Amino acid sequence: MTQPQLTDSFGRVIDYVRISMTDRCNFRCVYCMSEDMQFLPRQQVLSLEEIYILAKAFTELGIRKIRLTGGEPLVRNGALDLMSKIAQLPGLDELVLTTNGALLESQASELKQAGVKRINISIDSLNENRFKKITRTGSLQTVLRGIEKACQQGFDKIKLNAVILKGKNDDEVIDLLNYAIQQKIDISYIEEMPLGSINSHNRSNTHFSSQDVINQIRKSYDLIETLEKTAGPSRYLRIPNIDSTRIGLISPHSHNFCDTCNRIRVTAEGHLLLCLGNEHSVDLKRLIRANPGDEHLVRETITNAIQNKPYSHNFNLENDTQVVRFMNMTGG
Numbered sequence: 001m002t003q004p005q006l007t008d009s010f011g012r013v014i015d016y017v018r019i020s021m022t023d024r025c026n027f028r029c030v031y032c033m034s035e036d037m038q039f040l041p042r043q044q045v046l047s048l049e050e051i052y053i054l055a056k057a058f059t060e061l062g063i064r065k066i067r068l069t070g071g072e073p074l075v076r077n078g079a080l081d082l083m084s085k086i087a088q089l090p091g092l093d094e095l096v097l098t099t100n101g102a103l104l105e106s107q108a109s110e111l112k113q114a115g116v117k118r119i120n121i122s123i124d125s126l127n128e129n130r131f132k133k134i135t136r137t138g139s140l141q142t143v144l145r146g147i148e149k150a151c152q153q154g155f156d157k158i159k160l161n162a163v164i165l166k167g168k169n170d171d172e173v174i175d176l177l178n179y180a181i182q183q184k185i186d187i188s189y190i191e192e193m194p195l196g197s198i199n200s201h202n203r204s205n206t207h208f209s210s211q212d213v214i215n216q217i218r219k220s221y222d223l224i225e226t227l228e229k230t231a232g233p234s235r236y237l238r239i240p241n242i243d244s245t246r247i248g249l250i251s252p253h254s255h256n257f258c259d260t261c262n263r264i265r266v267t268a269e270g271h272l273l274l275c276l277g278n279e280h281s282v283d284l285k286r287l288i289r290a291n292p293g294d295e296h297l298v299r300e301t302i303t304n305a306i307q308n309k310p311y312s313h314n315f316n317l318e319n320d321t322q323v324v325r326f327m328n329m330t331g332g
């Protein structure tokens with residue numbers, strides 16, 4: 001039987017969805033949320049059953065890859081059970097996860113058993129004090145133990161994600177790369193995106209481009225550009241003779257990745273977002289709650305919404321906040 005496909009009005013096949021399982025988090029990273037972040041009342045967040053209904057509808061429409069993210073997905077009670085149910089959905093190639101790593105030491109082996117194939121782990125500094133400054137509440141040692149535990153479980157891939165901020169951690173590009181090489185895992189460097197306004201943090205002061213990252217790495221290593229693509233927005237570089245670590249660059253400012261975009265997102269509140277950098281959304285939670293059991297309507301609404309997927313976002317450096325949503329709501 002041929003798989004169904006979701007195609008937008010520009011002919012892009014949409015086969016990847018990122019679902020934010022919660023807006024809550026045990027960290028308060030400076031670029032992601034304010035220290036006194038107000039979280040959504042529980043009733044406004046998708047229930048685990050509602051997330052499953054959506055995941056099922058997406059896979060029936062041809063989605064092949066689901067990333068669970070947040071907020072911090074592993075703080076949500078029942079997350080592991082939900083993951084093992086989603087992992088078994090027919091047509092799904094990969095269930096993957098983005099986490100801050102704080103709970104990985106205790107959950108890595110259950111995640112593997114639940115059927116999670118790959119994990120992205122965020123880490124922006126290898127210096128304990130600085131790690132605390134960036135995350136406000138995190139412990140570096142706990143995250144490092146979590147990464148090492150995850151590396152022992154035999155996941156298909158583990159990748160570190162580092163947001164590089166000028167004057168905060170831009171001198172750690174090489175240290176983070178060396179750590180990834182030592183652990184034999186990938187690393188992606190992310191340019192900060194203007195999502196959500198945070199009083200204590202001015203994004204235009206901290207912009208550090210992917211080209212700046214490359215220039216730093218070239219001081220220590222030769223780099224080979226590759227044409228490798230995953231289902232995500234990274235482009236990849238390699239170091240000659242180091243096969244176990246790829247270097248990804250996620251560059252929403254300097255290297256627009258929209259023309260090959262295959263992704264949509266569902267926020268913790270159940271809004272279907274067609275583009276990270278646009279506010280346009282469809283309220284799937286309201287639809288599900290108003291029409292219990294009507295799976296056909298859910299699929300039809302998603303199919304129609306895809307036709308409104310914009311061609312591109314347009315982040316620019318002059319405007320600090322171009323989207324009012326915070327990343328923890330959106331699902332990074």
Ligand code: SAM
Pocket residue numbers: 025031032069070071072073098099100101120121122161162163190191192193194195327328331332
């Ligand atoms: N809590 C999990 C974590 O930190 O991995 C998952 C959610 S977090 C929102 C997903 C990713 O988004 C993290 O790698 C984080 O560093 C990144 N992120 C958060 N806010 C960002 C921003 N304004 N610009 C770029 N990346 C951001």
Ligand code: SF4
Pocket residue numbers: 025026027028029032033070071072100122327328
């Ligand atoms: Fe939490 Fe991830 Fe946002 Fe940091 S980036 S505050 S870990 S959701």
